Amino acid sequence: MKRKKVLKIVAILGVAGILIAGGIGLYMFNMPHRDVQSADADYTLTASEIVSEYFTDNEAANKKYLAADGDSKILEITGVVSKISEDFSGQKVVLLKGEQVKAGVSATFTSETNSSLDNVQIDQKITIKGVIRSGASYDDDLEMYEHVIIEKSDIVLK
Amino acid sequence: MTVAVYGQTSEKLVSSKSNIKFFSTTPAEDIEANNTASVSTINIESGEVVFSVPMQGFEFEKSLMQKHYNSDKFLDTKTHPKAKLKATILNLDQVNFSEDGSYSADVEGELTIKDVTKPIREKGTITVKGNQIALNSIFNITLADFQITFAKGKPSSNIAKKLEITVEAEYEQN
Numbered sequence: 001m002k003r004k005k006v007l008k009i010v011a012i013l014g015v016a017g018i019l020i021a022g023g024i025g026l027y028m029f030n031m032p033h034r035d036v037q038s039a040d041a042d043y044t045l046t047a048s049e050i051v052s053e054y055f056t057d058n059e060a061a062n063k064k065y066l067a068a069d070g071d072s073k074i075l076e077i078t079g080v081v082s083k084i085s086e087d088f089s090g091q092k093v094v095l096l097k098g099e100q101v102k103a104g105v106s107a108t109f110t111s112e113t114n115s116s117l118d119n120v121q122i123d124q125k126i127t128i129k130g131v132i133r134s135g136a137s138y139d140d141d142l143e144m145y146e147h148v149i150i151e152k153s154d155i156v157l158k
Numbered sequence: 159m160t161v162a163v164y165g166q167t168s169e170k171l172v173s174s175k176s177n178i179k180f181f182s183t184t185p186a187e188d189i190e191a192n193n194t195a196s197v198s199t200i201n202i203e204s205g206e207v208v209f210s211v212p213m214q215g216f217e218f219e220k221s222l223m224q225k226h227y228n229s230d231k232f233l234d235t236k237t238h239p240k241a242k243l244k245a246t247i248l249n250l251d252q253v254n255f256s257e258d259g260s261y262s263a264d265v266e267g268e269l270t271i272k273d274v275t276k277p278i279r280e281k282g283t284i285t286v287k288g289n290q291i292a293l294n295s296i297f298n299i300t301l302a303d304f305q306i307t308f309a310k311g312k313p314s315s316n317i318a319k320k321l322e323i324t325v326e327a328e329y330e331q332n
Contacts, residue, residue, distance in 0.1 A: 143199070
Protein backbone atom coordinates (compact mmCIF):
# COMPACT_ATOMS: atom_id res chain seq x y z
CA MET A 1 0.00 0.00 0.00
CA LYS A 2 2.76 2.43 1.04
CA ARG A 3 4.85 1.40 -1.92
CA LYS A 4 1.95 2.19 -4.25
CA LYS A 5 1.65 5.68 -2.76
CA VAL A 6 5.33 6.40 -3.32
CA LEU A 7 5.07 5.23 -6.89
CA LYS A 8 2.09 7.49 -7.42
CA ILE A 9 3.98 10.54 -6.10
CA VAL A 10 6.98 9.72 -8.28
CA ALA A 11 4.71 9.39 -11.29
CA ILE A 12 3.01 12.73 -10.59
CA LEU A 13 6.39 14.47 -10.11
CA GLY A 14 7.65 12.87 -13.29
CA VAL A 15 4.69 14.07 -15.35
CA ALA A 16 4.92 17.56 -13.80
CA GLY A 17 8.65 17.67 -14.63
CA ILE A 18 8.02 16.69 -18.23
CA LEU A 19 5.28 19.33 -18.56
CA ILE A 20 7.49 22.08 -17.10
CA ALA A 21 10.48 21.12 -19.27
CA GLY A 22 8.21 20.96 -22.33
CA GLY A 23 6.69 24.32 -21.43
CA ILE A 24 10.09 25.96 -21.11
CA GLY A 25 11.19 24.38 -24.39
CA LEU A 26 8.08 25.59 -26.15
CA TYR A 27 8.49 29.07 -24.68
CA MET A 28 12.13 29.22 -25.81
CA PHE A 29 11.19 28.03 -29.28
CA ASN A 30 8.38 30.57 -29.64
CA MET A 31 10.02 33.37 -27.67
CA PRO A 32 8.78 36.62 -29.18
CA HIS A 33 11.15 39.20 -30.66
CA ARG A 34 12.11 42.04 -28.36
CA ASP A 35 9.71 44.97 -28.67
CA VAL A 36 12.16 47.81 -29.31
CA GLN A 37 9.60 50.59 -29.01
CA SER A 38 8.27 49.56 -25.61
CA ALA A 39 11.78 49.20 -24.17
CA ASP A 40 13.73 52.11 -22.69
CA ALA A 41 16.58 53.59 -24.72
CA ASP A 42 20.06 52.58 -23.54
CA TYR A 43 21.66 55.79 -24.85
CA THR A 44 20.38 59.20 -25.90
CA LEU A 45 22.61 61.11 -28.30
CA THR A 46 22.79 63.21 -31.47
CA ALA A 47 23.49 61.91 -34.97
CA SER A 48 26.86 63.74 -34.97
CA GLU A 49 27.85 62.23 -31.65
CA ILE A 50 27.34 58.62 -32.67
CA VAL A 51 28.96 59.11 -36.09
CA SER A 52 32.00 60.80 -34.46
CA GLU A 53 32.24 57.99 -31.95
CA TYR A 54 32.44 55.45 -34.78
CA PHE A 55 34.99 57.52 -36.71
CA THR A 56 37.18 57.89 -33.61
CA ASP A 57 37.28 54.21 -32.67
CA ASN A 58 35.15 51.80 -34.68
CA GLU A 59 36.05 48.76 -32.60
CA ALA A 60 35.32 50.42 -29.26
CA ALA A 61 31.97 51.70 -30.55
CA ASN A 62 30.99 48.22 -31.77
CA LYS A 63 31.88 46.80 -28.36
CA LYS A 64 29.77 49.43 -26.67
CA TYR A 65 26.69 49.29 -28.89
CA LEU A 66 26.45 45.80 -30.43
CA ALA A 67 25.24 42.76 -28.49
CA ALA A 68 26.48 39.23 -29.16
CA ASP A 69 22.93 37.85 -29.46
CA GLY A 70 21.87 40.57 -31.91
CA ASP A 71 19.67 42.42 -29.41
CA SER A 72 21.96 45.43 -29.62
CA LYS A 73 21.57 48.77 -27.84
CA ILE A 74 18.40 50.78 -28.24
CA LEU A 75 19.30 54.35 -29.13
CA GLU A 76 17.43 57.61 -29.09
CA ILE A 77 19.03 59.84 -31.73
CA THR A 78 18.33 63.46 -32.62
CA GLY A 79 19.27 64.89 -35.99
CA VAL A 80 18.15 66.86 -39.01
CA VAL A 81 16.22 64.98 -41.72
CA SER A 82 18.14 65.09 -45.01
CA LYS A 83 16.33 62.36 -46.93
CA ILE A 84 13.23 60.16 -46.65
CA SER A 85 13.10 57.05 -48.84
CA GLU A 86 11.73 53.52 -48.86
CA ASP A 87 13.53 50.22 -48.57
CA PHE A 88 12.89 47.03 -50.56
CA SER A 89 9.99 45.94 -48.37
CA GLY A 90 8.27 49.33 -48.31
CA GLN A 91 9.59 50.43 -44.93
CA LYS A 92 10.41 54.14 -44.71
CA VAL A 93 14.03 55.13 -44.21
CA VAL A 94 15.03 58.50 -42.75
CA LEU A 95 18.55 59.82 -43.09
CA LEU A 96 19.56 62.05 -40.19
CA LYS A 97 22.63 64.12 -40.90
CA GLY A 98 24.78 65.51 -38.16
CA GLU A 99 26.81 68.70 -38.35
CA GLN A 100 30.40 68.59 -39.59
CA VAL A 101 30.41 64.81 -40.07
CA LYS A 102 30.44 63.05 -43.42
CA ALA A 103 28.11 60.19 -42.53
CA GLY A 104 24.71 60.17 -40.89
CA VAL A 105 22.23 57.90 -39.24
CA SER A 106 19.95 55.83 -41.47
CA ALA A 107 16.82 54.90 -39.52
CA THR A 108 14.48 52.29 -40.98
CA PHE A 109 10.89 52.38 -39.74
CA THR A 110 8.41 49.47 -39.88
CA SER A 111 5.06 48.90 -41.56
CA GLU A 112 3.47 49.83 -38.20
CA THR A 113 5.53 53.02 -37.67
CA ASN A 114 5.79 54.28 -41.28
CA SER A 115 2.85 56.64 -40.75
CA SER A 116 4.73 58.48 -37.96
CA LEU A 117 6.70 60.10 -40.78
CA ASP A 118 3.67 61.38 -42.68
CA ASN A 119 4.16 64.98 -41.55
CA VAL A 120 7.93 64.97 -41.28
CA GLN A 121 9.79 67.18 -43.73
CA ILE A 122 13.34 67.62 -44.98
CA ASP A 123 15.47 69.87 -42.73
CA GLN A 124 13.20 69.20 -39.77
CA LYS A 125 14.91 68.24 -36.52
CA ILE A 126 13.52 64.98 -35.12
CA THR A 127 14.32 62.35 -32.52
CA ILE A 128 13.98 58.67 -33.34
CA LYS A 129 14.32 55.50 -31.29
CA GLY A 130 15.47 52.18 -32.68
CA VAL A 131 17.99 49.34 -32.46
CA ILE A 132 21.50 49.78 -33.87
CA ARG A 133 22.59 47.22 -36.50
CA SER A 134 25.97 48.62 -37.59
CA GLY A 135 28.18 51.69 -37.32
CA ALA A 136 29.48 54.42 -39.61
CA SER A 137 32.73 54.17 -41.56
CA TYR A 138 34.29 54.92 -44.92
CA ASP A 139 34.19 51.92 -47.23
CA ASP A 140 36.99 51.76 -49.78
CA ASP A 141 35.12 49.39 -52.08
CA LEU A 142 31.88 51.33 -52.15
CA GLU A 143 33.93 54.56 -52.17
CA MET A 144 31.28 55.93 -49.84
CA TYR A 145 30.71 56.78 -46.24
CA GLU A 146 28.39 54.24 -44.68
CA HIS A 147 25.81 55.51 -42.23
CA VAL A 148 25.00 54.19 -38.79
CA ILE A 149 22.11 51.76 -39.41
CA ILE A 150 19.14 51.79 -37.05
CA GLU A 151 16.07 49.57 -37.53
CA LYS A 152 12.64 49.11 -35.91
CA SER A 153 12.49 52.88 -35.60
CA ASP A 154 9.76 55.24 -34.55
CA ILE A 155 9.61 58.95 -33.80
CA VAL A 156 10.04 60.03 -30.20
CA LEU A 157 7.80 62.95 -29.36
CA LYS A 158 9.46 65.41 -27.04
CA MET B 159 23.17 66.28 -54.39
CA THR B 160 24.28 62.82 -53.29
CA VAL B 161 26.87 62.82 -56.06
CA ALA B 162 28.49 65.94 -54.65
CA VAL B 163 28.31 64.74 -51.06
CA TYR B 164 29.96 61.39 -51.63
CA GLY B 165 32.19 62.37 -54.50
CA GLN B 166 30.92 59.54 -56.67
CA THR B 167 31.50 59.43 -60.33
CA SER B 168 28.39 59.20 -62.45
CA GLU B 169 29.25 55.65 -63.62
CA LYS B 170 28.70 54.39 -60.10
CA LEU B 171 25.09 53.58 -59.25
CA VAL B 172 24.06 53.23 -55.62
CA SER B 173 21.35 50.99 -54.22
CA SER B 174 19.92 51.19 -50.76
CA LYS B 175 16.87 49.27 -51.92
CA SER B 176 17.83 45.64 -51.68
CA ASN B 177 16.90 42.36 -50.12
CA ILE B 178 19.29 39.57 -49.26
CA LYS B 179 17.64 36.34 -48.21
CA PHE B 180 19.13 33.16 -47.02
CA PHE B 181 17.28 29.90 -46.95
CA SER B 182 18.22 26.70 -45.24
CA THR B 183 16.31 23.47 -45.52
CA THR B 184 16.73 20.27 -43.51
CA PRO B 185 14.29 17.48 -42.67
CA ALA B 186 13.91 19.16 -39.25
CA GLU B 187 12.89 22.61 -40.46
CA ASP B 188 13.16 25.36 -43.06
CA ILE B 189 14.84 28.56 -41.92
CA GLU B 190 14.67 31.85 -43.77
CA ALA B 191 16.10 35.28 -42.96
CA ASN B 192 15.87 38.58 -44.82
CA ASN B 193 18.00 41.72 -44.75
CA THR B 194 16.95 44.98 -46.39
CA ALA B 195 19.65 47.20 -44.86
CA SER B 196 22.54 46.56 -47.28
CA VAL B 197 24.23 49.17 -49.44
CA SER B 198 25.37 48.24 -52.92
CA THR B 199 27.13 49.92 -55.80
CA ILE B 200 27.49 48.91 -59.41
CA ASN B 201 29.98 50.61 -61.69
CA ILE B 202 28.60 50.47 -65.22
CA GLU B 203 31.99 51.40 -66.73
CA SER B 204 34.19 48.86 -64.94
CA GLY B 205 31.52 46.28 -64.09
CA GLU B 206 32.44 46.28 -60.42
CA VAL B 207 29.65 45.24 -58.05
CA VAL B 208 29.93 45.76 -54.29
CA PHE B 209 27.58 44.80 -51.46
CA SER B 210 28.12 45.79 -47.86
CA VAL B 211 25.80 43.80 -45.59
CA PRO B 212 25.11 44.70 -41.94
CA MET B 213 24.94 41.20 -40.48
CA GLN B 214 22.71 42.06 -37.52
CA GLY B 215 20.07 43.18 -40.02
CA PHE B 216 18.99 39.61 -40.82
CA GLU B 217 15.46 39.09 -39.52
CA PHE B 218 14.25 35.62 -38.62
CA GLU B 219 10.75 34.48 -37.90
CA LYS B 220 11.82 33.03 -34.57
CA SER B 221 13.67 35.13 -32.04
CA LEU B 222 15.70 32.17 -30.77
CA MET B 223 17.01 31.42 -34.28
CA GLN B 224 18.07 35.05 -34.60
CA LYS B 225 19.96 34.83 -31.30
CA HIS B 226 21.72 31.62 -32.40
CA TYR B 227 22.63 33.14 -35.74
CA ASN B 228 24.17 36.26 -34.15
CA SER B 229 26.03 34.41 -31.38
CA ASP B 230 29.78 33.89 -31.26
CA LYS B 231 29.18 30.22 -32.02
CA PHE B 232 27.74 31.06 -35.44
CA LEU B 233 28.19 34.38 -37.29
CA ASP B 234 29.67 36.31 -34.34
CA THR B 235 28.10 39.53 -35.59
CA LYS B 236 29.34 41.61 -32.68
CA THR B 237 32.94 41.04 -33.76
CA HIS B 238 32.16 40.92 -37.50
CA PRO B 239 29.24 43.33 -38.06
CA LYS B 240 29.56 43.43 -41.85
CA ALA B 241 29.90 41.02 -44.73
CA LYS B 242 31.17 42.13 -48.13
CA LEU B 243 30.77 41.01 -51.69
CA LYS B 244 33.19 42.50 -54.19
CA ALA B 245 32.92 41.22 -57.72
CA THR B 246 33.21 42.10 -61.38
CA ILE B 247 30.80 41.46 -64.23
CA LEU B 248 32.92 39.45 -66.67
CA ASN B 249 30.70 39.82 -69.73
CA LEU B 250 30.11 43.56 -69.33
CA ASP B 251 30.16 44.03 -73.11
CA GLN B 252 26.95 41.97 -73.30
CA VAL B 253 25.09 44.22 -70.84
CA ASN B 254 23.64 47.40 -72.27
CA PHE B 255 22.72 49.73 -69.43
CA SER B 256 21.09 52.19 -71.81
CA GLU B 257 18.74 49.76 -73.51
CA ASP B 258 15.73 48.14 -71.84
CA GLY B 259 16.11 44.41 -71.49
CA SER B 260 17.18 41.49 -69.37
CA TYR B 261 20.84 40.53 -69.48
CA SER B 262 22.58 37.49 -68.07
CA ALA B 263 25.71 38.42 -66.13
CA ASP B 264 28.68 36.28 -65.13
CA VAL B 265 30.02 37.63 -61.89
CA GLU B 266 33.38 36.74 -60.38
CA GLY B 267 34.93 38.02 -57.20
CA GLU B 268 35.26 37.58 -53.48
CA LEU B 269 32.83 37.10 -50.65
CA THR B 270 33.93 37.95 -47.12
CA ILE B 271 31.93 36.63 -44.18
CA LYS B 272 33.25 36.61 -40.63
CA ASP B 273 36.62 37.86 -41.92
CA VAL B 274 37.05 34.79 -44.14
CA THR B 275 37.37 35.62 -47.85
CA LYS B 276 36.47 33.07 -50.52
CA PRO B 277 36.39 33.36 -54.29
CA ILE B 278 32.97 33.14 -55.89
CA ARG B 279 31.76 32.83 -59.44
CA GLU B 280 28.03 33.08 -59.96
CA LYS B 281 25.40 33.99 -62.48
CA GLY B 282 23.02 36.88 -62.14
CA THR B 283 20.48 38.82 -64.15
CA ILE B 284 20.59 42.54 -64.82
CA THR B 285 17.31 44.10 -65.87
CA VAL B 286 17.26 47.56 -67.40
CA LYS B 287 14.00 49.48 -67.55
CA GLY B 288 14.37 53.17 -68.25
CA ASN B 289 16.62 54.58 -65.57
CA GLN B 290 15.94 51.63 -63.25
CA ILE B 291 18.51 48.87 -63.02
CA ALA B 292 17.75 45.66 -61.13
CA LEU B 293 20.24 42.99 -60.16
CA ASN B 294 19.09 39.48 -59.22
CA SER B 295 21.11 36.44 -58.31
CA ILE B 296 20.56 33.13 -56.53
CA PHE B 297 23.55 31.12 -55.41
CA ASN B 298 24.66 28.67 -52.74
CA ILE B 299 27.32 29.02 -50.10
CA THR B 300 28.82 26.28 -47.99
CA LEU B 301 29.00 27.32 -44.36
CA ALA B 302 32.15 25.32 -43.66
CA ASP B 303 34.01 27.42 -46.29
CA PHE B 304 33.64 30.38 -43.94
CA GLN B 305 34.56 28.32 -40.89
CA ILE B 306 30.97 28.43 -39.67
CA THR B 307 30.47 25.06 -38.05
CA PHE B 308 28.50 23.57 -35.21
CA ALA B 309 30.04 20.94 -33.04
CA LYS B 310 26.77 19.94 -31.40
CA GLY B 311 23.33 21.04 -30.33
CA LYS B 312 20.14 21.81 -32.17
CA PRO B 313 21.61 24.24 -34.74
CA SER B 314 23.96 21.53 -36.01
CA SER B 315 21.06 19.28 -37.03
CA ASN B 316 18.55 21.98 -38.02
CA ILE B 317 20.71 24.17 -40.26
CA ALA B 318 21.72 22.96 -43.69
CA LYS B 319 25.42 22.81 -44.54
CA LYS B 320 24.67 24.70 -47.72
CA LEU B 321 22.55 27.84 -47.79
CA GLU B 322 20.72 29.34 -50.72
CA ILE B 323 21.29 33.08 -51.00
CA THR B 324 18.92 35.28 -53.00
CA VAL B 325 20.09 38.78 -53.84
CA GLU B 326 17.81 41.47 -55.25
CA ALA B 327 18.85 45.10 -55.61
CA GLU B 328 17.45 48.14 -57.39
CA TYR B 329 19.64 50.98 -58.64
CA GLU B 330 18.70 54.24 -60.24
CA GLN B 331 20.78 55.88 -62.93
CA ASN B 332 20.78 59.56 -63.73
